[in-house]
Amino acid sequence: MxxxxxxxxxxxxxxxxxxxxxxxxxxxxxxxxxxxxxxxxxxxxxxxxxxxxxxxxxxxxxxxxxxxxxxxxxxxxxxxxVEALLALDPFAAVEPAEDKRLCVLFLSEPLPDEVAAALPVASPKGDWELVGATADAAFVVMYVRNGRLNGNPATAFPKSYRGQATSRFFHTTAKIAAAARKG
Structure with a gap:
């Protein structure tokens, strides 16, 4: 099982x-x-x-x-x-700050090659930066502006991308893995 x-x-x-x-x-x-x-x-x-x-x-x-x-x-x-994803430490080079939130996008389909090859990618407004990826996840730094998280990193994906994504904060992902492991 x-x-x-x-x-x-x-x-x-x-x-x-x-x-x-x-x-x-x-x-x-x-x-x-x-x-x-x-x-x-x-x-x-x-x-x-x-x-x-x-x-x-x-x-x-x-x-x-x-x-x-x-x-x-x-x-x-x-x-x-999920534990292997966490072990990658994808945000090791990101300087911690109050206005940053580290997120994992869990993908239903692999990240398009043209996006993966262009990393890192930042939004034109500077509200997020896609800093890395694996075949089934993308790592995003979201920036708090006026007390809110804005923008959608999935806009970096081409319109031809047919997959879905859902995001979790990186620290929450670690808690989810630990809770699941407790079984």
């Missing part, structure tokens, strides 16, 4: 409020085992013997769409994959 972390996009933002017990119910209803949630932003841990990750993600997305009435993109990672 593999333990997965499902990073869900658009949960408890933009008026799409979902209680965590409802998410656990939906995942359990799909036959997944040991279902747990972490904070209110759409992080679900579960175990399964299924080995086809794409089929599993599609099944979860269909179940969530049926149960919630709207699409919820799902990025699945194993605990080991």
């Amino acid at each position: 593999e333990t997965y972390i499902a990073f869900l996009r658009a949960i408890n933002v933009g008026g799409r409020t979902v209680k965590m017990d409802r998410l656990r119910e939906l995942f359990t209803g799909l036959g997944l085992e040991g279902v747990r949630t972490y904070i209110q932003s759409g992080n679900v841990f579960f175990r399964t013997a299924e080995t086809d990750r794409a089929a599993l993600a599609a099944r979860i997305e269909a179940g969530l769409a049926d149960g919630l009435g709207y699409p919820v993109p799902v990025m699945l990672r194993t605990v080991e994959e």
Whole structure:
């Protein structure tokens, strides 16, 4: 049995409020085992013997769409994959500051080659900088302006990119991995 972390996009933002017990119910209803949630932003841990990750993600997305009435993109990672991502220390060269937030974008499809080759990429307004990437994640420094985070690093991706992404603060990602590991 593999333990997965499902990073869900658009949960408890933009008026799409979902209680965590409802998410656990939906995942359990799909036959997944040991279902747990972490904070209110759409992080679900579960175990399964299924080995086809794409089929599993599609099944979860269909179940969530049926149960919630709207699409919820799902990025699945194993605990080991998230721990390996953290071990890369992608923000080691970033000088800490009060106006910076370090984020991981979990990607459903690989980052386009033309974006990866052009890194680092900054927004024209200076509200974010895409500083690195792996095949299934991008690392972004977001800048707080007027007390808010603005901008969308996904605008660095070409219009031909058909994948989805969901972001988590880097420090939250570490807490998610630790909580999932506790199982």
